[in-house]
Amino acid sequence: MARTYPPVSLLGAPTDVGAGHRGAGLGPDALRIAGLPEALVARGIDLVDRGNLDGPRNPWQPPNDGYRHLKEVTDWNRVVMEAVASELAVGRMPILLGGDHCLGIGSITAVANHCRRKGKKLRVIWLDAHADFNTSNVTPSGNIHGMPVACLCGMGPRELTHIGGVSPALQAGEIRQIGIRSVDEGEKRLVKEHGLDVYDMRYIDEVGMKRAMEAALEGVDADTHVHVSFDVDFLDPSIAPGVGTTVPGGPNYREAQLVMEMIADTGRMGSLDIVELNPLLDSRNATAQLAVDLVESLFGKSTLMRD
């Protein structure tokens, strides 16, 4: 049966302030050039592209006091948080085009506040090679794109943990991480302490993607807002080379499609981040095109007769 979707707004956040490589700031335009707007319109979606948000200039400095570009990361996240909140407030589904994954702080803080206001349950599906659960004490890099989940759970610099007023913005129990295969030593300890629900590649190898996703989506019901935070490095680098922090051994094309289709089948996706795409490292925009293909599946496009 064909599903109907709420109106969607694209929000570009052209920045790499949280990353370790330059180039993720070009992500929004690469996704547009790969045909994301047209693909959504072809799915019958009422789409508005709000263009790119206006944030601070990108500096390129080494980490300072444990963080790289903390001020710019904070300013970008505030801009993103406000833009995402405005779309949700008028009943539109925001799709954030990153930019690096530090932007998940602003995006998900806005979503969490929205859910609190509406009395909705929240389920964050974090698709990533990395847990992004570092703090300044344990980070190997100082790059804040390795810290958004920790910040959302209340650990990190006050300007990020309290960006939406309420801290923690999110409970660990609201998150499910899929595809994880690179967690730093100190980060591992924190992940365990906080009891994050992680479906890592070992788990996926053992039980298969179908069962992993069934577990990650368990309990999602009519009162649940599903937020998908799609870090493109979730995918195996052989199919998605255009990211700054590749980790081998990720989901293949079929597994990634299944993830998206199973999320689509819940009918509960209310917001989406597409982050970490780095066109400078891509091969003829192929990773952007793959991301568009996967987003189509998130919006219910499927093979054969299931539409």
Ligand SMILES: NC(=[NH2+])NCCC[C@H](N)C(=O)O
């Ligand atoms: N969103 C990402 N791509 N994160 C990569 C993080 C890499 C590494 N764990 C770090 O903290 O530096």
Ligand SMILES: [Mn+2]
């Ligand atoms: Mn990652």
Ligand SMILES: [Mn+2]
């Ligand atoms: Mn990430």
